[in-house]
Amino acid sequence: MAKEILCPYCFERTNTSKLLFRCRNKRCPGQQEDRIYAEYQNLLQAPKMGKTFIAEKKGLGRFFGNSDKLLKAECPECNRETTQRACPKCHYELKYVGNNIEEKMVAIIGGRASGKSSYIAVLINRLENEIGKNFNAGLMADSDRTRNRYKNDFYKPIFTEKRMLGGTVTAERNPDVKKPMIFRMTFDNQGKRKAVNLVLFDTAGEDMASADAMFTHTRYISESDGIIFLLDPFQIDAVRHLVPENLQDKQEDADPNEIVDRLYQLHEENQKVKSLQKIKKPVAFTLSKSDALFPIIEPDSGLHRSGEHFGYLNEADVQSVHTEISTYLEEWMGSGFDNKVRTYFDCYRYFGVSAFGGSPVGKKIESISPLRVEDPLLWVFNQLKIIEAKK
Numbered sequence: 450m451a452k453e454i455l456c457p458y459c460f461e462r463t464n465t466s467k468l469l470f471r472c473r474n475k476r477c478p479g480q481q482e483d484r485i486y487a488e489y490q491n492l493l494q495a496p497k498m499g500k501t502f503i504a505e506k507k508g509l510g511r512f513f514g515n516s517d518k519l520l521k522a523e524c525p526e527c528n529r530e531t532t533q534r535a536c537p538k539c540h541y542e543l544k545y546v547g548n549n550i551e552e553k554m555v556a557i558i559g560g561r562a563s564g565k566s567s568y569i570a571v572l573i574n575r576l577e578n579e580i581g582k583n584f585n586a587g588l589m590a591d592s593d594r595t596r597n598r599y600k601n602d603f604y605k606p607i608f609t610e611k612r613m614l615g616g617t618v619t620a621e622r623n624p625d626v627k628k629p630m631i632f633r634m635t636f637d638n639q640g641k642r643k644a645v646n647l648v649l650f651d652t653a654g655e656d657m658a659s660a661d662a663m664f665t666h667t668r669y670i671s672e673s674d675g676i677i678f679l680l681d682p683f684q685i686d687a688v689r690h691l692v693p694e695n696l697q698d699k700q701e702d703a704d705p706n707e708i709v710d711r712l713y714q715l716h717e718e719n720q721k722v723k724s725l726q727k728i729k730k731p732v733a734f735t736l737s738k739s740d741a742l743f744p745i746i747e748p749d750s751g752l753h754r755s756g757e758h759f760g761y762l763n764e765a766d767v768q769s770v771h772t773e774i775s776t777y778l779e780e781w782m783g784s785g786f787d788n789k790v791r792t793y794f795d796c797y798r799y800f801g802v803s804a805f806g807g808s809p810v811g812k813k814i815e816s817i818s819p820l821r822v823e824d825p826l827l828w829v830f831n832q833l834k835i836i837e838a839k840k
Contacts, residue, residue, distance in 0.1 A: 457554060457629045457648045459489055459539035460672045468543065469535040472499035472524035479526030489539035500526055501535050544591045544631065544646070552646040553833055554629075555826065556670045559679030560708055564737040564804060566614045568679060569630075569649060570603035571804040571819050572826065576634065580823050583759050584636060584836065591631040591646065599630055611814045629669075636836070645835050670712065671719040675829035676732045678712070680705045682742055687781040691745045706786055713793045727795035731832035733825035734790065736774060739801035740820065741808055746777065752801045756824045762831040762838035767798060767824065774799035796832060800825045 453462045472479060479500035487495035504522035521532045534543045559565050577588045590596035606612050635644040650669055670676065682688045684704060716722040722729075736742070739752045746752060751770045757763050778786055778799070790797055802825065806818030830836045 454543065454552065455554065455672060456536040456539060456541055456543065457552075457631065457669070458541040459536060460668050461536060461538040463537060467503075467537055469501040469537050469540070470504055470522045470524075470531055471501045471533045471535045471540075471542065472527065472529065473531050473533050474499065474524065474527050474529040477524060477527040477529065479524060483540055485538075486540040489541065498540075499531070499533075500524060501540055542592075544633075551644075551835070552648065553675065553835070554648040554669065554673040555675045555677065555829060556650060556673040557677045557679065558670060558708075558712075559737070560681060560684060560705070562683075563679040563681040565679055566603065567607065567804040568737060568802065568822060570599075570607045570614070571817070572822050573599060573632065573649075574604065574608065575819060575823050576632075576826075580758075580827075581634075585638065585760065586634055586636045588632055588634050591633055594628070595630045595632065607814060608817070613809055613812045613814065643835070645830075668719065671716045671721045673730065674833055675730055676712075677825045677829065678708075678732055678734050679737045680734060682736050682738055685781050688742070688745070692741060705782075706789065709786070709789055709793070727793055729795050731829045732794050732797045733800050733828055734797060735800040735802055735825045737802055737804070738808075740803040740806055742801075752820070754820075756821050756827075758823070758827055762827050762836060764831075764838040764840045767800075767828055767838075770800060770821075770824070771798045774801055798825075798828055800828070 453464055454468075455462050477499055480497050481500065482495035483498040483501070484495045486492075486498065502522075502525055504519050505525070521530045523530055535541065536543060557565055557569060573588070576586075580586070581588055590599065603614070606614055629648045629650050632647045632649070633644055634647055635642060683692075713722070713728065716728055717724065743753065751766065751773060756766050756770075758766075775787060800821065802822045803820040804822055805814055805816070806820050807816060809815070827836065831838045
C-alpha cells in the first residue's frame, strides 16, 4: 500500500501516490510563475519554476502497480524525465521519496538565550565527524539550500570566525526560519545500511514566548517525531544566585515551566494528544551551558565528562545523567517541574550539554570542546528505533 509522508514545510500529510512531479529542465516551455509556492514561502514575487504535474502511467502501468512506486516521470511539456517530487499543497520540494529512507522530524526548542543555534551548529559538526566515526555513519545535506545555510549561518561564524551567533529572528519577521534544514544520515552496520532524513528547525525563542506565537509559527513541534527541549539554567532563580559571576538577563517569557505548559497545550490544540493523555513522543529535556554549572555540581558529576556511545547508545550512562539532573532540578526548582514533566510526558529523559565546553569571552569563542551535545539526539534515535542501546 502507498504510504503517507509529511511535508516539512506546510505539514500536510499526503499519500505518496498523489505527490506531484516538477520538471527540472530550465529550457522547458512549460515553465511558469508558481503562485502557490510563492504564497507559502511568503514571497512578494512568484518565481518562474518548472511545471508541476501528476505522472501519467504508460502501458501496463495504467492497470498494475501504484504510482507511489514511480521514481521518475516525463514532463508533458518537454518530454524530459524528472525525479523531483513536490508537495501538492505548497509545492515544496520533497527529497528521497520512494527510497527506503525514513524521515524523522526532530524539533529543537527552547526559550530566548538558551543556545539553540550554537547547539545545532556543534551537533551537526559532531554527527559529521566523531559520531559518524563511532557509528560508522555518514552525513550529507539534502540540498544546496541546507548546505549553504548551515555553512554560512552556523559553521563559518563558530568554527572559522570563532564568534558567537546572534539571536534567531522570529518566524514573523523572517519566514526563512520556518524552512527546515534536512540532513540524511546513513548507518552502515556490517553491510546492512539504514538511512534516516533528519529534519531540523532553528526557532527563535520569541516564538516560544506565548501560546499564540507557538500555534502560529511552530506547528512543526506538534508534528515532530521527537523533541530536544533546551533549558537555559540561568532562567532558574536558584542557579542565578549560586553562580552570580555568570549572571545573565532574566527572560520573563523563557521560564521553563511556562514553555512546558505551552508545549503540552500546543499538542492538545493540534489534536496530537487527547485530553488527560500523555505525550507519547520522546522528549529530551536538556540543560544547556552545563559547563557554567561546574562550580555548583559535584566534582564526580557525569556532566564533567563526555558520554561514551560507540556504535550504540550507552543506556546506563543516559540513565545516570537523567537521575543526577532530576536531583539537581528538584534542588533548584522544587518538585513542581519534575511533577509536571512526569504528568504530561510518557517518554522523556533529562540531559546536560555544553556546546563549547567553556564560557565564551564576550562574543569570542576561545575553544570548542563539546560535552555531550549528541546525547539527546542519540537517545531520541534509539527511541525511534534507528540505533540500538546497550546497558
